[in-house]
Amino acid sequence: MNKNEKNSIRKYDSIAADYDNSFDGRFTAKFKNKMLELCDVADGDKVLDVGCGSGTLINAIRQKGGIEAYGVDISPKMIEECRARYKGITFDVSSGERLEFGDGEFSTVTICCVLHHLNKAQNFIIEAHRILKTGGVLIIGEPWFPWGLRHITDWIFTPLIRAGDNKIFSHKRLKQLVTDNGFEIAGMLLL
Numbered sequence: 001m002n003k004n005e006k007n008s009i010r011k012y013d014s015i016a017a018d019y020d021n022s023f024d025g026r027f028t029a030k031f032k033n034k035m036l037e038l039c040d041v042a043d044g045d046k047v048l049d050v051g052c053g054s055g056t057l058i059n060a061i062r063q064k065g066g067i068e069a070y071g072v073d074i075s076p077k078m079i080e081e082c083r084a085r086y087k088g089i090t091f092d093v094s095s096g097e098r099l100e101f102g103d104g105e106f107s108t109v110t111i112c113c114v115l116h117h118l119n120k121a122q123n124f125i126i127e128a129h130r131i132l133k134t135g136g137v138l139i140i141g142e143p144w145f146p147w148g149l150r151h152i153t154d155w156i157f158t159p160l161i162r163a164g165d166n167k168i169f170s171h172k173r174l175k176q177l178v179t180d181n182g183f184e185i186a187g188m189l190l191l
């Protein structure tokens, strides 16, 4: 387990019981709403939310149709909360950098405000590409800050708070990350 994963577990285990009312829970709400709007599902689809937090996004996606829903998160306490809240969704403790699913199993993979926590985000992108079927969709929600604020966050704030964050992506880096690893970009929105 890497340092980001250890710090994320400590931070998110500590706020799991009331995540939705935490700063992170509120901050991520607008991303989840937009991702839900963008997520098109059909009966029988398999959908996975990586870094699923309290499970609200995958539960909302499930309510759109007869899908098989899955959520994974590195924080055991978050997963405990998810299991207590939502029956009928399969939740597991797992890093997004090492997914224990077979090749081509999923129609859609979502990841909301998690990519910047990963030690090596490329590992997740490669894994997402592997577990998605041909024509499958990856929906990423990520915070974005302009250059100055991004560097202040990465160099000062992130090392100080030790909450498992790694680096905030620029648009260019994010686009490159996905296109270098087998995806085509269907669209990018700034909220």
Ligand SMILES: C[S@@+](CC[C@H](N)C(=O)[O-])C[C@H]1O[C@@H](n2cnc3c(N)ncnc32)[C@H](O)[C@@H]1O
Residues within 6 Å of the ligand: 004, 005, 008, 009, 012, 024, 025, 028, 032, 050, 051, 052, 053, 054, 057, 072, 073, 074, 075, 078, 094, 095, 096, 097, 111, 112, 113, 114, 117, 118, 119, 164
């Ligand atoms: C900002 S929260 C977002 C949670 C949820 N996606 C949402 O939008 O409410 C970040 C989440 O990522 C999880 N996380 C951090 N690093 C992870 C990793 N390497 N693999 C899987 N989950 C991770 C944390 O435990 C936490 O639940």
